[in-house]
Amino acid sequence: MSALRALAGLATAMALRVAVTLGLPDRLLGDGPPTDELAVELDVDPVALGLLLAHLAELGVVERTPAGYRTTEYGAHLRADAGNGLADLLGLDAAGGRAELAYVELAHSVRTGRAAYPRRYGQDFYADLDEHPRLRESFDRQMTHRFRAHIPRIAAAFDWSRFATVLDVGGGQGGLLAAILLAHPGTRGHLVDLPAPAAEARRVFAAHGLEGRAEATAGSFFDPLPAGADACVLFDVLHNWDDEHADRILGRCVEAVHPGGRVLVVEGVGGLRASSASDLDMLVIFGGRERRLDEFRALGASHGLALDDVVVLTDHRCLLEFRLTAAG
Incomplete structure (x- = not known):
């Protein structure tokens, strides 16, 4: 007791x-x-x-x-x-600490299946970031730190050289794409994210001497994406969204890749590389979840995507490789 x-x-x-x-x-x-x-x-x-x-x-x-x-x-x-x-994860004036206070509304999320964050703060997490630049800054720092230890392993554990062009959708400040391009000199990259992280990504690319091989475009993954990539990457994106929004994001990626392209989803997978605590975080803050393989298959099938391979990258993440079928 x-x-x-x-x-x-x-x-x-x-x-x-x-x-x-x-x-x-x-x-x-x-x-x-x-x-x-x-x-x-x-x-x-x-x-x-x-x-x-x-x-x-x-x-x-x-x-x-x-x-x-x-x-x-x-x-x-x-x-x-x-x-x-x-400090960014715990501070109540930072995005991470503020978000965790939404747990006081966990019962609401369990009853409804919806995020608790809007119930506590009156708007969703991303609208809150847009309204409060300091929250956005702390969130970007938190994400950069969160991925820092994992990015080199992700860049090395998968053969990215198969792709001449990689489109990183919602790629934040460009750490993953920069690591991929540095490890695979024959690959070019294009990142799409909101204006602030896209601007920082340009600085990251320049700092690594990648200006000639990498570009960053300000935009939303709910809008049309730059077309013609060999592979479209979603790194820790889909689990932040409910099925309706995840479906829209995946649809935009399918539009962006060429007919023989791939959609690569990198995140925790329920039953493989995801914790129950992470599941609750996604639910309470975003209304999302760590989907299981059968859920990913169903999500992809509606866009003509077939799950070809599952690669374990780290203790917390897998890479799911989707192939665009003729039906897509």
Whole structure:
């Protein structure tokens, strides 16, 4: 029973998020400032701040000093400059931390099968990013960090050299496409994403000397895509959407590839490389899910796509290779 209560407790989960939001791991250096002074600096209640710091000390995130509290080596992993992405994932003023608060509406998602995010914030996740540039910036940083360790393995674990041209749909800041092109000098690439990430992708391509082989176009994957690619890649895209929207995205990819082309879906697959927690994240935040193979087959079949191969890329992702059949 005590183990179940510990699993269900919100005190620690929220204490860590508030600590990151207030920047405590970054501020509590040296001997640490007195709590009263810190409360004035942060414009928070000193008694309540003391309660928060006491719990963080119990967790080992901070430790008492003669002056106040300081961040421990363990707690330093929560610093904004730690390089692990946790600050953007946990901070309540960042896209990741804000999104996770939608879990308070999980019951709504279970009852309806719809995202909880719009119920809490009045609009969907992506509309929220569009309205708040700081959220967009934190989301782009979070995605860049999330993919950093996986991209080299994805670029190396599949024979991308089979394709003369690769269209990366919803490709963010261009990390995956750049890695593919660097590993396969005979391949050219084209990325499509919203204006801000597309602009950053151009900078990434230029930094890697890929201007002559890679381009980035600002656009939506719900609109017509640049045509004629040998392969169209969807990296962690479809699981963010319900079946209706996923079907529309896949339809645009089918329009974009030439008749002998391939549509490549890279993401977690239910029953193979996806966690139950990730499934709930997709549901609560986006109204999506980590689809199983039979669901991917059904989604592809409606566009004349046949699932030719499933390649395990990492502990969390597979590559599903779809071939456009004559019916498509």
